[in-house]
Amino acid sequence: MNGVHDMGGMQGFGPVEPEENEPVFHAPWEGRALAMNRTMGALGLWNIDIGRFFREQLPPDVYLGSSYYRKWILGLEDLVVRYGLVGEDELAAGHTLHPPAAVKPKVTVAEAPKLLSRGSFERPATAPARFKAGDRVRMKNMHPEGHTRLPRYVRGHVGTIECVRGCHVFPDAVVAGRGEEPDWLYTVVFDGHELWGENGDPTLKVSVEAWEPYLDTA
Amino acid sequence: MTIDQHTHGHDHDHGDYDRGDHDHGSEVSEMQLRVRALESILTEKGYVDPKALDFIVDAYETKIGPHIGAGIVAKAWADPDFKRRLLDDATTAVASLGVASGRAVHLVAVENTLARHNIVVCTLCSCYPWEVLGLPPVWYKSAPYRSRAVIDPRGVLADFGVTLPAETEMRVWDSTAETRFIVVPMRPAGTEGWSEDKLAALVTRNSMIGTGLALTPAELAKAGT
Numbered sequence A: 001m002n003g004v005h006d007m008g009g010m011q012g013f014g015p016v017e018p019e020e021n022e023p024v025f026h027a028p029w030e031g032r033a034l035a036m037n038r039t040m041g042a043l044g045l046w047n048i049d050i051g052r053f054f055r056e057q058l059p060p061d062v063y064l065g066s067s068y069y070r071k072w073i074l075g076l077e078d079l080v081v082r083y084g085l086v087g088e089d090e091l092a093a094g095h096t097l098h099p100p101a102a103v104k105p106k107v108t109v110a111e112a113p114k115l116l117s118r119g120s121f122e123r124p125a126t127a128p129a130r131f132k133a134g135d136r137v138r139m140k141n142m143h144p145e146g147h148t149r150l151p152r153y154v155r156g157h158v159g160t161i162e163c164v165r166g167c168h169v170f171p172d173a174v175v176a177g178r179g180e181e182p183d184w185l186y187t188v189v190f191d192g193h194e195l196w197g198e199n200g201d202p203t204l205k206v207s208v209e210a211w212e213p214y215l216d217t218a
Numbered sequence B: 001m002t003i004d005q006h007t008h009g010h011d012h013d014h015g016d017y018d019r020g021d022h023d024h025g026s027e028v029s030e031m032q033l034r035v036r037a038l039e040s041i042l043t044e045k046g047y048v049d050p051k052a053l054d055f056i057v058d059a060y061e062t063k064i065g066p067h068i069g070a071g072i073v074a075k076a077w078a079d080p081d082f083k084r085r086l087l088d089d090a091t092t093a094v095a096s097l098g099v100a101s102g103r104a105v106h107l108v109a110v111e112n113t114l115a116r117h118n119i120v121v122c123t124l125c126s127c128y129p130w131e132v133l134g135l136p137p138v139w140y141k142s143a144p145y146r147s148r149a150v151i152d153p154r155g156v157l158a159d160f161g162v163t164l165p166a167e168t169e170m171r172v173w174d175s176t177a178e179t180r181f182i183v184v185p186m187r188p189a190g191t192e193g194w195s196e197d198k199l200a201a202l203v204t205r206n207s208m209i210g211t212g213l214a215l216t217p218a219e220l221a222k223a224g225t
Helices: A029-043 A049-054 A060-065 A066-083 A089-092 A112-116 A171-175 A193-195 B026-043 B050-063 B066-078 B082-090 B090-095 B144-147 B153-159 B197-201 B206-210 B219-221
Strands: A136-139 A159-167 A182-192 A204-211 A213-218 B107-111 B114-122 B170-172 B180-184
Touching: A029 A066, A029 A112, A029 B026, A049 A066, A049 A171, A049 B090, A049 B180, A066 A089, A066 B026, A066 B107, A089 A193, A089 B026, A089 B050, A112 A171, A112 B050, A112 B197, A136 A182, A182 A193, A182 B066, A182 B082, A193 A204, A193 A213, B066 B197, B066 B206, B082 B090, B082 B107, B082 B180, B090 B107, B107 B170, B114 B153, B180 B206
Parallel strands: A204 B170, B107 B180, B114 B170
Antiparallel strands: A136 A159, A136 A213, A159 A182, A182 A204
């Protein structure tokens, strides 16, 4: 989806403004937002890719006008409604109106430490890798309406495979409802001039992590 | 369940709960109420245990942060064999240390040199190596950084007060998959023979993202006064 979340190379957002002595959370609700997303995700109804896609689907003005954790809460509200866990009427009322859905048992304190690290996204290969380090590849010029992890700024451009990362869960497939469809993941590196033209920084090299279905032979 | 964006749209009315734009001040109070309501619904329905939420919040506030990454970098500076293993396979090398966050999967360590400066970004969302750096700062998740790091990294560095030689390669890593990157900054001069603990104090969070450099001994002394 060519959304506002796909920000690489956009201009006009102004300078980066680091905050001195920034706290971990700027308000207590931010910590709760983070922890609720982690524990609700552990129920196993959606994975990280689906969570991302729900945030990407926020209206552009809401996406750009909301803090990070506000986007997480808006996305989580949409997820719990979409997966039948909470009614929209309950969100509007601010309290429970219906019985709960049948889901896995909630994450207990004893299990919570497991949520501090992620599980592996690597899967056994089902076919040999099509590319190897050093191969030249062209990124597909594709514009799916669904979820993809191929940023706009590299589409159609030629880069070089720098590393083969193994076979990983393919986000586009998961969000489309086709299951994990694991595929080969590569680090593909581009010259600055290839991406940004002759006035680009001559010392710049940018890499993305790209799944094999994003790549064509150059 | 198939996620079809056409059935899940934002064209529908969300009843009484507003989703519009808010300035930051009103966001705080609005969000406190909104998040409290959501937590009470999820708790009443038995989907979350507030004590598990407390545990996670406390872990990120007190246990998991950039000090973990700083320890890893200091060890790499002090121990050439560990540095080789870290650059070869960071997940396995970090697992051998036993960090508070547990296992850091798909972790990749990239080394700054005089010839190459590495910078990490996630243009599509805000992917960040939580297990070794904790939660990302607001600027890392902001539109200015996500948009500009891949097209004008030297301009971004200037926002942080960092200027590098014109011939140094700018190597930007866009974290578009579940791989996560940590930068091993250059070891400052004048630190020969320092202990790992002392070296770790030089390793700032930003130096491990690539928007800063490790502190020099003089900068450390100044920061400590």
